[in-house]
Amino acid sequence: MPSAIEVRGLVKEYGPVRAVRGISFAVPEGSVFAFLGPNGAGKTTTTEILEGLRRPSQGEVRVLGRDPWTEGRALHFETGVIPQDFHFFEKITAREAVEYYSALFHVRPKADDLLARVALTDKADARFDTLSGGQKQKLGLALALVNDPRICFLDEPTTGLDPHARRAIWEVIRKLREEGRTVFLTTHYLEEAQLLADRVAIIHRGQIIAEGSPGEIIQAHGGPARLVVAGGPAVAEFFRGREGVAPTVRDGQVEVPIRSKEEGLGYLDALRSSGIPWGGFTVERDTLEDVFVRLVGRMDDGVLKSEGAA
Amino acid sequence: MNGRRIAADLKITARGYLRNPVALFFALVFPLILILLFGLIFSGGSAGPVTIYTQNFDHQSPASQAFLSALNNTSAVRIQLVPASVGNLSTYLGQNGYAVGLVVPAGFASNYSHGVPVHVTLFTNPQAASSAGIALGAVQGVANAFNLAIACPPLKDCQLISIANQNVGSNVYTYIDYLIPGLIGFSILTSPMFSMVDVTSSYRKEGLFRQLSLTPLTRAEWLTSRILWYILLTFLSAAIMLGIGLGVFGAHVTVSLEILPFLVLGPFFFVALGMVAGSAARTPETAAVIGNIITFPMMFLTGTFFPVSEFPPALQLVARVLPLYYVIDGMNQVMLFGNLTAAGLDLLVILAASVVVFVLAIVLFRWRDE
Ligand SMILES: Nc1ncnc2c1ncn2[C@@H]1O[C@H](COP(=O)(O)OP(=O)(O)OP(=O)(O)O)[C@@H](O)[C@H]1O
Ligand SMILES: [Mg+2]
Numbered sequence: 001m002p003s004a005i006e007v008r009g010l011v012k013e014y015g016p017v018r019a020v021r022g023i024s025f026a027v028p029e030g031s032v033f034a035f036l037g038p039n040g041a042g043k044t045t046t047t048e049i050l051e052g053l054r055r056p057s058q059g060e061v062r063v064l065g066r067d068p069w070t071e072g073r074a075l076h077f078e079t080g081v082i083p084q085d086f087h088f089f090e091k092i093t094a095r096e097a098v099e100y101y102s103a104l105f106h107v108r109p110k111a112d113d114l115l116a117r118v119a120l121t122d123k124a125d126a127r128f129d130t131l132s133g134g135q136k137q138k139l140g141l142a143l144a145l146v147n148d149p150r151i152c153f154l155d156e157p158t159t160g161l162d163p164h165a166r167r168a169i170w171e172v173i174r175k176l177r178e179e180g181r182t183v184f185l186t187t188h189y190l191e192e193a194q195l196l197a198d199r200v201a202i203i204h205r206g207q208i209i210a211e212g213s214p215g216e217i218i219q220a221h222g223g224p225a226r227l228v229v230a231g232g233p234a235v236a237e238f239f240r241g242r243e244g245v246a247p248t249v250r251d252g253q254v255e256v257p258i259r260s261k262e263e264g265l266g267y268l269d270a271l272r273s274s275g276i277p278w279g280g281f282t283v284e285r286d287t288l289e290d291v292f293v294r295l296v297g298r299m300d301d302g303v304l305k306s307e308g309a310a
Numbered sequence: 311m312n313g314r315r316i317a318a319d320l321k322i323t324a325r326g327y328l329r330n331p332v333a334l335f336f337a338l339v340f341p342l343i344l345i346l347l348f349g350l351i352f353s354g355g356s357a358g359p360v361t362i363y364t365q366n367f368d369h370q371s372p373a374s375q376a377f378l379s380a381l382n383n384t385s386a387v388r389i390q391l392v393p394a395s396v397g398n399l400s401t402y403l404g405q406n407g408y409a410v411g412l413v414v415p416a417g418f419a420s421n422y423s424h425g426v427p428v429h430v431t432l433f434t435n436p437q438a439a440s441s442a443g444i445a446l447g448a449v450q451g452v453a454n455a456f457n458l459a460i461a462c463p464p465l466k467d468c469q470l471i472s473i474a475n476q477n478v479g480s481n482v483y484t485y486i487d488y489l490i491p492g493l494i495g496f497s498i499l500t501s502p503m504f505s506m507v508d509v510t511s512s513y514r515k516e517g518l519f520r521q522l523s524l525t526p527l528t529r530a531e532w533l534t535s536r537i538l539w540y541i542l543l544t545f546l547s548a549a550i551m552l553g554i555g556l557g558v559f560g561a562h563v564t565v566s567l568e569i570l571p572f573l574v575l576g577p578f579f580f581v582a583l584g585m586v587a588g589s590a591a592r593t594p595e596t597a598a599v600i601g602n603i604i605t606f607p608m609m610f611l612t613g614t615f616f617p618v619s620e621f622p623p624a625l626q627l628v629a630r631v632l633p634l635y636y637v638i639d640g641m642n643q644v645m646l647f648g649n650l651t652a653a654g655l656d657l658l659v660i661l662a663a664s665v666v667v668f669v670l671a672i673v674l675f676r677w678r679d680e
Binding site for chain 2 (some may be wrong): 051052053054055072073076077079081083085086087088089090091092096100101103104105106127
């Protein structure tokens, strides 16, 4: 599948600040790509360069085969953008905003459709300055869709939304993907990335530290699965007594890593025959969030140590 | 440039503006209050001394100077010297709509001291009968005093200084006549300047320009739509002021199509200037300061509330470097003096300035950062 977005060796400097330090990635057309990273990692900077709002300091960027900085005018007919801090004209209603964008893009206005799609129908005639943060965000998404874009850039589209509204936006994103559009998404909600994204890149201090499908990343950087047994100190003792097992105990739960399902079943069998009382069990795996926290934490520790040594 | 996009932007601009009571107040209600206020204060006949525009062709002599300062000392009149270079005083009075003028001839002092009769010429306008009466009375009185002061031999005619009274036939303008173009100019200046400086700087701060840069709208289209909007507002406020001026205060100004170019180019210039000022600063606060520094001198020194011709000469020079002067002077030339040549020159100045500022605005104004 051809790439909708291609980035090679991208560097962005704000004066002395190196916000993005040589990143490369590609986003296949028709896929959802989630760009993750802690605050200040360089997500918005990268996104804005892809949108044509900022000029790269170095490196090459292609969106639908075009250079976004120099060919932005042509590109903007095919891209939809919701910026991280979306603002609009204060006294203008949601419906008027969609109609305005429709006129600018010269497309037939379908304000009702679009507003329904982002679950904003009840606020169609409310002025922008009376909308809540989440409602503003939804309007931003509606505006991003006015021109029927091939690529949507969504910079933290669900930040500040209630769980219900967040799910509504997820639906919109799934639908965009079904329609064959490419979605470039940044988010701090790792479960969101895990649910929606075909591919994920984690950026930290301007560098990509992991990339792949959520499953691949968990596979590569996550720990083994864990058997979690509800039970008291006796259960912990039981596991401690076994060869090569290091249980961890936390509020009435005992956790042991398992490498295979046979190993897990073996533990449960032995526990049942031992006659020690226990409550129940679950098997837990690292989520993308666990991996993210570990990766970023490890990088920070590494940086701190090497900075301390220097 | 795409008309459909300009129209769409104009519509959204108008909506935003009409829903903003503060902006509306300053654009339409404030000029209304000003014209009512100033009109009421100053229309009750001139309370102050009558200004006599005076050419002194004997200006070296102490006697002529004493004569004029004696006139000044009567609190009824005020002498405003006019240089000989303006030419024929009667024409000058007519062109400026002044009611009273005085010419002191060459040789005034020597004739007076040698006992040779001499006459000063007083120009008055029958349309301004009360000013004429006051001026004639004052000049007569001072002349009598001078005549009595010189030793008068018995049986000789001692009317050494006599007065030749001539009529100036042209129109005389009252304060309200000047106030109409002045206040139209005032709103041409203030309503775009105050809001464009604010809009330009705060849209940038809130990322609205970046937002617009992601649409097909261009900077020139955006600027054009704003200009069209302020031209529309200017037409409205000019209509209001003409209505009040003619209807309530009985002003006699000529309302002709020739004022249209000023009502179009004036807002054009100040919208672009407001945008330059708004783009020049990093924060809305600094932008507001820059905007005020540009706006305030023009608010008072360009003939908005008082005709520039009544200013001290130094301030008249200052007025001539302020662009609004040419807008207001041009409208005065059309509406009061009917001098279309002078109006055309003013128009050329504004046109040149507008082109420069528009280009500057497009060059300085950026949708997006680097
Ligand atoms: N206009 C700017 N001028 C100078 N430095 C900037 C500018 N914008 C961003 N930065 C810096 O660049 C780095 C990356 O910022 P960026 O906004 O891309 O982060 P982000 O990953 O989007 O963070 P967040 O999750 O908080 O939105 C930060 O260190 C930030 O301070
Ligand atoms: Mg960001």
